[in-house]
Amino acid sequence: MKSHDVINVAVAETSMIVRSGLISVLRHLPDLNIQTLEISSTEGLHLCIESHRPDILIVNPMFDGWFNVEELKQQYNVHEMKFISLICTVVDSNVLKGYDESINLFDNIETLSAKISLMMNVEEDDGDTDSLSQREKEILGCVVKGMTNKEIAEKLYISVHTVITHRRNITRKLQVHSAAGLTIYAIVNKLVDISEVKMKL
Incomplete structure (x- = not known):
């Protein structure tokens, strides 16, 4: 993938402050062309997966009670989609099985950019x-x-x-x-x- 290619990223988080803040940061990542989608409910998540198939889904592991990555991959056959856990609280490491990467509220913009670039194999033109x-x-x-x-x-x-x-x-x-x-x-x-x-x- 080239650096000017669009990366579609969906953010699933019930907290509007956290969700909006992360989306604002994603839109300003240097050297990456990111289009974002906001998801605030389980229904919205399923609609997004069915109709948009984002390249990356950033989701709080506690989204709507508990989010099962493996179950979603099987249900929608989205094995090529990358999953990033958004860590906002202390989480049992067993909950993070199936995720490709993790980010937390304390990650800076360079760390977030580097993780997405490495995950999507972004190359310079x-x-x-x-x-x-x-x-x-x-x-x-x-x-x-x-x-x-x-x-x-x-x-x-x-x-x-x-x-x-x-x-x-x-x-x-x-x-x-x-x-x-x-x-x-x-x-x-x-x-x-x-x-x-x-x-x-």
């Missing part, structure tokens, strides 16, 4: 493989300054996992795998000043 997002440029600048993944995560208020995902995407887009090559790219493209580069002797 061929014409854009050498262009880095603003966040990737920030991370590359930190890398060539000698910062660790943990230091970068703390500076940019993102998780270490998200930093690692961005670093992987940077090397894939640039097709540069050495520290020296990344440093040269950062200097030539004015992402850092040569005086800021931490040299390793």
Whole structure:
């Protein structure tokens, strides 16, 4: 799937505040083209599955009492659909069987974007493989300054996992795998000043 392709995401949550807030965040995810559907009842969920078949269903495991992923997959034969549990409260891990991924109320926008991108195998368009997002440029600048993944995560208020995902995407887009090559790219493209580069002797 290319980054400009539409990803249809349905959000099933009875709390209007949580549901609307998550939908607002999904619509503003960088580098992803997401169309959303709001679901507030069991009837709405069944109607959505029957008529829209979203690519991803984000659902509170306690939706309308209790939500059975495996039962829904069997009933509607939607084995290709991805299911993300929306964790709003403490949940028994057995309840999460059958889900492809989990998100919670404390996940930041980069974590949510990374999870959806990985789940949907989102690839950059061929014409854009050498262009880095603003966040990737920030991370590359930190890398060539000698910062660790943990230091970068703390500076940019993102998780270490998200930093690692961005670093992987940077090397894939640039097709540069050495520290020296990344440093040269950062200097030539004015992402850092040569005086800021931490040299390793």
